[in-house]
Amino acid sequence: MKNSRFHGPTRAVHQKAAICLILSLMILFVSTKTMVRLPDIFKGYVIGGLQKSFSAVSSFFSRTVGAVSQLRSVQKDYELLLNKMQDYESRERDFAALKEENQRLKELLDLSSLPNTKKMAAHVIARDPSNTYSSLVIDKGYDDGIRKYMPVIAYQDGLEGLVGKIIEVKASTSILQPLYDQRFYAAARLAKTRAEGMINGEGFRDSPLSLLYIPKSEMDQLKQGDIVVTSGLDQVFPPEIMIGRVGNFRLNEFSSSLVIDVQPAIDLSRIEYVFAIDVSSMLSSGKGPGK
């Protein structure tokens, strides 16, 4: 038998390539127009289930490793803890008093800007396998009440901040588009001056967001650290959800608007739990998007 490396590729190779490429382009053409129902069902039940399984295996191993290392340190800590016990007993009385005070303050402050809305907690179980798309996968889907274009927020370090929106809903999982995605847009405004613009992601988790279309007349009042919130004018996101803080800003020559970098309020690299907001529950209270 002759060694194939002395010959060029056979006609069959070109045929296989042509079939695969044409087929993928045809699928791409169809899928960009309308989603085929069958792949959706497959995605919802099989792919979603597999992602959950992988996530569960990962968390099992991380918990096991964590438990073993904890056991090692328990022996050392035990003796130290005995000594500290008496000290803590005296502090416990102070703690109880502080706890009561903290509870009262929480009720007074009511930090959430969306107090009377239905929020569905979800766990981030996976991310997009590639770097081009930056979507996150959560463990709640259609069966749990998640719907397409629901806004998603999170709480981190005592702050409530925008995370993104739901772009694809399957039976038990959903895909959310984070605000750093290159195709993410939301109506935003500067909390201090109320100037309106539009927030857009840069495509990378560590890159700042861009606040576009803020008039250059705002330049004198603008300061680093100013808060940027949603304006609600896009009819998708409720108003007054914190997006982030102003970083660097500049005025391009011959441009009527500023280019403002915004540092997101939520660090999406360490996000674990998010809350999808049921906007329909807000409409009845008169605080929905656009209100």
Place this chain on the structure above:
Amino acid sequence: MSSILISSAAAILMLFIQSTWLSHGIFLGIIPDLAMSVLLFSSFINKNGQGIIVSFVVGIVADMLSASPLGYYAFLFSSCAYLATLLSYTTEKDVFIIPFLLGTGATIVMGFLSRIIALVFSANIHSYQIFSAEFGVELIMNGLFTVLIFFLLSFVQRFFEHSPRKALP
């Protein structure tokens, strides 16, 4: 047939690993494209074009895992596999240079093809930001991980290789 299944399973496994265990990235939040490395390996060692079919199948699965439209990764992976198969006729596999060039080359090809797809199809398609620092990191990372994948899979190459039935005497 079994080699197609094994190659597909290995690449799909890599996709799941990328989306879960490696979801936070390795450096600067960049995820190495391990699935693509496996597909390049399959395409390079099978001169009969088997790797192209495997890449198409794995691409469809990647589209289902991702927010991308169906057919996006099928096209990108199939194109890279086709080029890797063509390259296998002109050069031999070595330990470092060829796998590294395949990994980086495939990333560049995917970068340019994604731009073309984004131009031709609807506005909701993302493309690689080929002039960003992150793309440079991804380029090097994919090159290095392809070297590693080629090295590891060379120990089990016979499972990935198409073995035609022996001709009758």
